[in-house]
Amino acid sequence: MSNPSSTNSYTVKWGIISTGLIAESFVKDIQLNPAERGTTDIAHKITAVASRSLDKAQSFIEQHIVDKDTVTPYGTYQDLFDDPNVQCVYIGTPHPQHYENVKDALNAGKNVLCEKPFTISAKQATELFALAKQKELFVMEAVWTRFQPIVEPAQKVVFGGEIGEIKRIDSRFDKDFGDLPHEHRLLNPSLAGGALFDLGPYSFLWPTLFLFQHPKNGRTPPTDISPSIIFDPRTGVDGITSYIMKYEKLGAQATVSCSISTPTAPNSIVVTGTLGTLTLHGISCYPNSFTIHLFATDHSPEKSTTRNYPITSGRGMHWQADAVGRCLRDGKLEEEKMKWEETEMQQKVFDEVRIGGGWNWSLTE
Template sequence: MSNTGPFTLKWGILATGGIAKTFTKDLLIPTTTRNASDIQHELVAAASSSSLSRAQTFLNEVGAPETAVPYASYADLVADPNVDIIYVATPHSHHYQHARLALEAGKHVLCEKAFTVNAAQAQILIDIAREKKLFLMEAMWTRFFPVAKEVRDIVKSGQLGEVIRVWADLSFWKDVEGEFGTAHRMVNLELAGGALLDLGVYSLTWVFQILYHIVPAEERGPPAVASAMTKYEATGCDETTSMILTFPGGAQGIATTSLRVAHHPTPTSPSAHAPIRIQGTLADIHIPYPPYRPQSYVLLPASNDARGTLASFPEQTVTREVPAGGHGMFYEADECARCIRDGKLESEVMPWEESLEVMRVMDLARRQGGLDYGDLEGTGYL
């Protein structure tokens, strides 16, 4: 860190939808509220593809400083010399084009998940970032929560024993026809809609955090994938997808997602129906809903009737609330600032290799389910 003060990262926001608004509001919360005084964020500009007035309205709605500049095109945004990094918040059907636009303009990029439509597109973005020496990261915000880090550390310490299985689900209980119809981004094939790319990527990130990310490099490898998919008749996207991943060494990850069913906690036992369950030979960890915004975990010692408790600790519940009324998206922004300050092109918490591997798993699941997005699968650049 410089002696002149905290490192300042200057942001441009590409798109003005709901996720962009949530991220930007978090970005404007002072970093000192979360003990991150070594870095700070500055909102420099935002762009809407529809109009200048929409971009200005967005800036007004998030409480942006008066100096923040609205743009009526993404090309104008990435050309702004005051912008260091672009946050890409368009539908994932357009992530490849917009992240590449920013990279080609010499900007660092934080790109919303799912990173791209397929692994081939993700590889090209990584190649460009590497060639141009630019920071690039998939915005898998879940990984940067204190709870996620603590859970990884517990598993890595061996406290659970050998992890045999990880169950992970993110599903929404929706009236799909009534709420989404055919045009909504969640089900629209022209926007790469479907449960897998939008929700299932969270299920996969919990599986990968435990069975891939913290595994020693010499023991790590891509999983074998077996999947099942049910499609939404009105558009042909996936409405329910289930995957069984078998990793080297035999550990299994079960990642599920659906637009029609969901896990819900009960008032008396919030972890009883936890959407994330990490199961070891000595203990389990349950992460209650919502799995994408983890704020607590329950550590449960394994037991059986014949032998009693196998682990040497009692059941524990740990809670880590998000400070300053934030949503929790500022944690990934802080990671970007520190990586760029330190000259890193990728994050150790969300590395390129892992984004690629998750995309490959989703490619396989879609291939097995017969789900193809047509022209959106291409790697051409406009």
């Protein structure tokens, strides 16, 4: 379906660099009719696609873009960055390329939405945000889960005290990818393969949403990071990574883990309070419901209530694109739901996890 725009909507002109699976999902979602998700103020138009070869860019356009005749293919990323008809660049390249890709796009005067992880170190992230501020350009890490309809209602339960004072959160994202070839990006050290960079941003997300953003926490970063890493024997990337974090102001703890060799659990995020629990159901990057379970007391029996928030239009990546559009329309450099501060905090934690867990940093830097 095409993406019609009304006379009152603001249209974002997108350039897409990379032609992999995540880019396919993104372009599919932003081409859906915005009205199907209740969006009337923002529309999206893809104006250019770039790959390492012109043929791949052209093939991507033919296979995945509806209004293909209005899209320009490029065989280099720089050619796309230089295209005056591109307003915002979506970056879905391999992890270690993000830093250079974002830097080149900003230096060409383009706004940027870059896939997670934004960079492979906190130092790189800090440098890119400083550059964006200097050039007065929008940039955001693409953690699409933050913009899904389930997030705000779940936060309201936790922040409002419905399950009492928060004491801990268990947040996991596990997936068994099976017998991958050693050159696959998930097993390739030179592509920053492994669990932490690929799945880790999602398992880190939920402690951020429920504990870091908790009003009583005052946006205080976690401390006392205690990691444990099991390295995959095939190529040495991190296969299972876990760590504990403390949120001192809340008196709360987060246990976070991710794995590329463990089957996905149905209830991977559990928030525990003094009065009960909140459990999110479904895969960590797009849960579709949550259950509030209140413990029994002297005055009332235990009680469970489930609330559903299904994603009925696409995969759910369009909400973050809509948020980008509103920021561009309103002249904002960062989005309130995905602030630069939180991306930098994540990368600092990941730095500590890698160093403390014995990761050979020379593999990815």
